[in-house]
Amino acid sequence: MLLLFTTIFLLGSYGVLLRYYLHSWEKAGxxxxxxxxxxxxxxxxxxxxxxxxxxxxxxxxxxxxxxxxxxxxxxxxxxxxxxxxxxxxxxxxxxxxxxxxxxxxxxxxxxxxxxxxxxxxxxxxxxxxxxxxxxxxxxxxxxxxxxxxxxxxxxxxxxxxxxxxxxxxxxxxxxxxxxxxxxxxxxxxxxxxxxxxxxxxxxxxxxxxxxxxxxxxxxxxxxxxxxxxxxxxxxxxxxxxxxxxxxxxxxxxxxTWGQFINQRRRWASKTFHYEDKKVMGVAALVYGVNLWFVVLLLASLFNSTNWLVLLGSLFVKLFLELPFVNSVARFYNEQKLLWYFPLFQPLHILYTVSVGFLSQLGAYEWKGRQTK
Missing domain, CATH: 3.90.550.10 (Spore Coat Polysaccharide Biosynthesis Protein SpsA; Chain A)
Incomplete structure (x- = not known):
C-alpha cells in the first residue's frame, strides 16, 4: 500500500508540474x-x-x-x-x-x-x-x-x-x-x-x-x-x-556515450550551488520520480504483482510528458523525434538517475581539463 501511495503522490506532483510547464510554454507566444x-x-x-x-x-x-x-x-x-x-x-x-x-x-x-x-x-x-x-x-x-x-x-x-x-x-x-x-x-x-x-x-x-x-x-x-x-x-x-x-x-x-555522460555530469555538477530554491525543488522532484522507478523495479524482483505498478507507472509517465514534449517539438520542427519517445523512457530513467549521482562524485575531464 505504501508503494502504491508513494507512486501516486510522485506521479501526481510530476503531472501538476508538467501541466504548469505546458501552460507556460504555450502562453509564451x-x-x-x-x-x-x-x-x-x-x-x-x-x-x-x-x-x-x-x-x-x-x-x-x-x-x-x-x-x-x-x-x-x-x-x-x-x-x-x-x-x-x-x-x-x-x-x-x-x-x-x-x-x-x-x-x-x-x-x-x-x-x-x-x-x-x-x-x-x-x-x-x-x-x-x-x-x-x-x-x-x-x-x-x-x-x-x-x-x-x-x-x-x-x-x-x-x-x-x-x-x-x-x-x-x-x-x-x-x-x-x-x-x-x-x-x-x-x-x-x-x-x-x-x-x-x-x-x-x-x-x-x-x-x-x-x-x-x-x-x-x-x-x-x-x-x-x-x-x-x-x-x-x-x-x-x-x-x-x-x-x-x-x-x-x-x-x-x-x-560517444562517454562524452555525453561527461557533458551532462558537468551540467549537473552545479546543482547544489543553485541559490534559486525553486530550481532545487524541481530538480529534486524530477530526480525523485526517476529514482522511484528504480525502486519499483527492485520491488518487482521480490513481488511479481509490483510489475503491474511499474508498467502502469511507465505508461502514466509517458502520458503526462507527451503533450508538453509534442508542443515543444513542433516549435523546433522536430516532430520526427517523437517516434523515439516511448522507446527512450527506460533509458532516460537510467540516465537521469546515473548522471545525477555521478555528477556529485569526483573529477571529470572536459576539453582536456580535469574538472571538479
Missing amino acids: RYEPLPLQEIPFISVIVAARNEEHTLPQLIQSLKRQDHPQDAFEVIIVNDHSTDGTAQLALDLPANFHMAVPEVNAADSSKKKAIAFGISRAKGELIVVTDADCVVPPHWLPTIAAFQQQTGAQFIAAPVKFTHDNSLLQAFQALDFLVLQGITAASVSARFHSMANGANLAYTKQAYTNVNGFEGIDAVASGDDMLLMYKIWQQHPEQVLYLKSKEAIVTTGPMK
Whole structure:
C-alpha cells in the first residue's frame, strides 16, 4: 500500500508540474521582431578551447549576420587551446578578434575566458555563444530588437541539437529539446531560472552591477544559470526568454556515450550551488520520480504483482510528458523525434538517475581539463 501511495503522490506532483510547464510554454507566444529603433553596437563573446574543427562554422555564420558589420564585434577568447585554434586568427575579418586570457592555463576556466572577453568588449549589449555552435542570419538583430522593446537585462534564448537517426544522437536531441522547453516555460512564467550558455545575452551594466562571476567562479559550470540568478536578484522583471525561431542556435551532439555522460555530469555538477530554491525543488522532484522507478523495479524482483505498478507507472509517465514534449517539438520542427519517445523512457530513467549521482562524485575531464 505504501508503494502504491508513494507512486501516486510522485506521479501526481510530476503531472501538476508538467501541466504548469505546458501552460507556460504555450502562453509564451512566439516573438515577432519590430524594426530596430536604433542600431546598437553588440559584442559577441565566444570562449573557445580546442575548437579548430568547429569554430570555422561559427565564424562563417557570424559573417552572414543581417546586423551591419560595423555595428558588432566578435571576441573569440582562445582559452589556452592545445590544437590549431590559434591559427584561425590569421584569417579573421576586421571586426573579429582573438585573444588569450591573462591567466595561466592551469588556473583558467570558461567563466574566466568569458570575463576576459567582456573586459575588452565595446558594446553595452553582450551576446554569448559557444565555439561549437552555428547561429542563424537574423540572430543578432532579433536579440537586439527584443532587448530594445522589452528592456531586458538578461535574455535566455533557444538552442537545438543537430542529429542523425542513431540512438545516441536522437536521444541527446530529444532530451535537450525537453530541457529547452522547460527553460522557455520557467523563464517566461518567472517560475525559476534556467538557461543554456550557447545562446545568452545580457547588458554589460547588469553584468557589472553583480560583479560578474564573482562568488560563482569556483564552480566548474554555471556561466549561464548561476550568472542568470545573480542578475535576476537585481532585475527580477527584466530576466526574459526570447521565443523566436529566428534566434535558434544549433550545436552538435556528443559523438560517444562517454562524452555525453561527461557533458551532462558537468551540467549537473552545479546543482547544489543553485541559490534559486525553486530550481532545487524541481530538480529534486524530477530526480525523485526517476529514482522511484528504480525502486519499483527492485520491488518487482521480490513481488511479481509490483510489475503491474511499474508498467502502469511507465505508461502514466509517458502520458503526462507527451503533450508538453509534442508542443515543444513542433516549435523546433522536430516532430520526427517523437517516434523515439516511448522507446527512450527506460533509458532516460537510467540516465537521469546515473548522471545525477555521478555528477556529485569526483573529477571529470572536459576539453582536456580535469574538472571538479
